[in-house]
Amino acid sequence: MTTTLITGANKGLGLETARRLIEAGHTVYAGMRDTTKGDNVKALGAHVVQLDVTDELSVAAAVGSLPALDVLINNAGIIGSRSGADDFVADDLAEVMNTNVYSIVRVTNAVLPLLKASANPVIVNVASGLGFPRFTTDPDRIESKISSLGYATSKSAVIMLTLQYAKLLPEMRVNSIDPGYTATDLNGNSGSQTVAEGTDAVFAMATIDADGPTGTFSDRTGIIAY
Template identity: 80%
Template sequence: MTTTLITGANKGLGLETARRLIEAGHTVYAGMRDTSKGAAAAALGAKVVQLDVTDEASVAAALAGLPAVDVLINNAGIIGSHAGADEFGADDLAEVFDTNVYSIVRMTKAALPLLRESSNPVIVNVASGLGFPRFVTDPNRVESTISGLGYMTSKAAVIMLTLQYSKMLPGIRVNTIDPGYTATDLNGHNGHQTVTEGTDAVVALATIGADGPTGTFSDRDGVIAY
């Protein structure tokens, strides 16, 4: 049976990913900072794990309690400051990078020994079209209408970080996805997609075989050309 660890799995995309992968036969560990908010994940059959991705000790403790990891899904993320250029500072950027980017490094480093025990190790990093330059500069796409210094920059970093991991970890399938504009707490439920539609890409990449792709950026319609 495939063992999957999902960060930020108490609600939204993380929770729906847990539901769909459990339905697909995975044993899912649902990581979350506050386990008192884990009732929904537990009700699905997920194993709730205390996991603060911004805390090295919490990450180490969470991974130490797992028997194995076949799939790591780095889903945890925050919007961060909405401040304009005159107010936005380095501390604002550091805050959003800590959760959205540095956490991927923390999680990947800690999980590598367990992933290497798997016959089909997979990492999926959740990015966004808001961090993809071609989308952000295309006037026909919604991403071009949204501005911000923190979240967008962090998601651009996630895309590049994933590419580099895919080169440095040839034995592991490492991909990143764009969920699309999905209705979640992150955007005040303004997205036009359901959470099920928003998890199509992450579920597809979490269930690939050993001959599956690596180093790709995909949405629910498939691979996006860089």
């Protein structure tokens, strides 16, 4: 049985990822800041875990409650400030980096002993095409039409952080994914994809074998060349 931890799992992409992985036979631990909002994920059969990825003590307590771990999905994230260049300040960037990037380090560091005991350890980091320079400079892609000083910068860091972890943890499969423009609360449900479509990439990378790819960035169509 594969044991999986998903951060930010009470709604949107995290909730749909939990549903699909449970359906595929995973034992899913669904991390969320407010466990009173976990009824949807409980109904799927997941184990609800109080987990605030910005809080070291919360992370330690959550990881301490896990019996084992094979797959970590770093999904929790925020949009952060939407301010333009004139109003965006360093604290705005710090806030979004704390949740979207530093939390990956917090949670990954905490679960490494459990993952190292797994026969097939996997880490999937949810990034975004908004953090991929080639997409944001392609006039034919929607990413080039969106300006986001904080969010886009944080997701670019997620992609690079993933690459570095993949180099340093060759015994694990460590990959980042782009869900695509998916209708969730994060964008006011304005995305063109369903949450099912938005979880295709994370599902694919969460279910790879020990000989699967590592250090990659992919979307629902497959691995994207850097």
